[in-house]
Amino acid sequence: MYTKTRSSDRHNSSYQVGELIADMSPAAKLKVPLLPEHKPELRHASVSGAVFNVSTSIIGAGIMSIPATLKVLGVIPAFLLILVVALLTDVSVEFLLRFTHSGDSTTYAGVMKESFGRVGSTATQVCVMITNLGCLIMFLIIIGDVLSGNRPEGVVHLGILQKWFGIHWWNSREFALLVTVAFILLPLVLLRRVESLKFSSAVSVLLALVFVGISSMMAIFALVEGKAKSPRLLPQLDNQVSFFDLFTAVPVIVTAFTFHFNVHPIGFELGKSSDMMKAVRISLVLCAAIYFSIGLFGYLLFGDSITSDILVNFDRNSGSAIGSILNDIVRLSYALHVMLVFPLLNFSLRANIDEFLFPKNPLLATDTRRFLSLTLVLLLISYLAAIAIPNIWYFFQFLGSTSAVCLAFIFPGAVALRDVHGISTERDRIMAATMVFLAVVTSTIAISSNIHTLFGNKS
Numbered sequence: 001m002y003t004k005t006r007s008s009d010r011h012n013s014s015y016q017v018g019e020l021i022a023d024m025s026p027a028a029k030l031k032v033p034l035l036p037e038h039k040p041e042l043r044h045a046s047v048s049g050a051v052f053n054v055s056t057s058i059i060g061a062g063i064m065s066i067p068a069t070l071k072v073l074g075v076i077p078a079f080l081l082i083l084v085v086a087l088l089t090d091v092s093v094e095f096l097l098r099f100t101h102s103g104d105s106t107t108y109a110g111v112m113k114e115s116f117g118r119v120g121s122t123a124t125q126v127c128v129m130i131t132n133l134g135c136l137i138m139f140l141i142i143i144g145d146v147l148s149g150n151r152p153e154g155v156v157h158l159g160i161l162q163k164w165f166g167i168h169w170w171n172s173r174e175f176a177l178l179v180t181v182a183f184i185l186l187p188l189v190l191l192r193r194v195e196s197l198k199f200s201s202a203v204s205v206l207l208a209l210v211f212v213g214i215s216s217m218m219a220i221f222a223l224v225e226g227k228a229k230s231p232r233l234l235p236q237l238d239n240q241v242s243f244f245d246l247f248t249a250v251p252v253i254v255t256a257f258t259f260h261f262n263v264h265p266i267g268f269e270l271g272k273s274s275d276m277m278k279a280v281r282i283s284l285v286l287c288a289a290i291y292f293s294i295g296l297f298g299y300l301l302f303g304d305s306i307t308s309d310i311l312v313n314f315d316r317n318s319g320s321a322i323g324s325i326l327n328d329i330v331r332l333s334y335a336l337h338v339m340l341v342f343p344l345l346n347f348s349l350r351a352n353i354d355e356f357l358f359p360k361n362p363l364l365a366t367d368t369r370r371f372l373s374l375t376l377v378l379l380l381i382s383y384l385a386a387i388a389i390p391n392i393w394y395f396f397q398f399l400g401s402t403s404a405v406c407l408a409f410i411f412p413g414a415v416a417l418r419d420v421h422g423i424s425t426e427r428d429r430i431m432a433a434t435m436v437f438l439a440v441v442t443s444t445i446a447i448s449s450n451i452h453t454l455f456g457n458k459s
Helices: 004-023 026-030 047-059 062-073 075-102 108-148 160-165 173-189 194-224 244-256 260-267 273-305 310-315 321-357 368-388 392-401 403-418 426-458
Strands: none
Touching (some): 047 260, 075 260, 108 368, 160 321, 194 273
């Protein structure tokens, strides 16, 4: 993220100088050296470009674990949960943008600093760093699952490389991810401008739609042939699953809709603040439809055998050459999707870490040594963590219960309740209080349930 003092102020100042110069008389202009002849024009991003960037930020890795939430919750509660979280996300983004334009800040951390001082901005930066680094690790886990397989609960799932060429050292998880990081992700994360990622974001959204489209077609064929599984409409509570265990699915949905760390970088590229809310609402509708579609059709295909990463399920024997090809296309399309999402989240992560560690230094993009060092360190950490932690469900639960829920709901709600600019209405305060209360309660229950399950399994 950029701060106003480090980037936006300089851009706005140069634009204001241009306006003053344009108003000068010809005689006055002669006294000023090297004056431009015309007022510089601002190039604003398009709403469609913002929709692609927002949608890419939202979809990310979230789509992979949505089917697993349907297995836990059932179809109806999962649909309602996706709808509620999407609506609350819209409210929280509206709070952020309104308080941003009422103050002097141009970043999420800046908005929190205006309301809660240095503690608020530091908390925001730390949460962004935790959330984005966790998401980058999840992306590499997904890529590793696609290329080299996984072994959830002792069941072997072969990756595409192993399926095509057999099991060798060069298609192991460690080596395949190393090659991916070095030759695909590194060139992408070396881009220094966020607007240069809009085209890769458009391609990533298209790949996600390909993934959903093929999965839906396969599920429809399974229904016609009578091979589809029967999804549960409501959760099934028994000795293994208690009522409180259902709350562990909430953080997964929260994480899947958390993109607030990119609201300001994307929003300030647009000409009007209302354009950002338009882009956000289009993206939320699109992503909610994608999430529920892949959840439902994935459940129809695999039933209770769904893993925390549905891509692993697509290595099954389809019984036909066409089915096998479709399985491979589904897995590859989404692996390529997360490869293109990776640099977008890495951009915000890298900028926040740099601003946190070096607040008085020049812009990161102007310091090649610092830029390369930070980029390489983040890639190395993500790679090592993805090798050590092979299950994305744990990441979704942890992030959704802690940093993601703070960024998505608790911090925006707290800003509206603090109301340092005196712009919150009674309805805003009620919505903010409700949002914060629900976020705290569900996250507390989810964390407690996870701890109980962890220690219960050990005993």
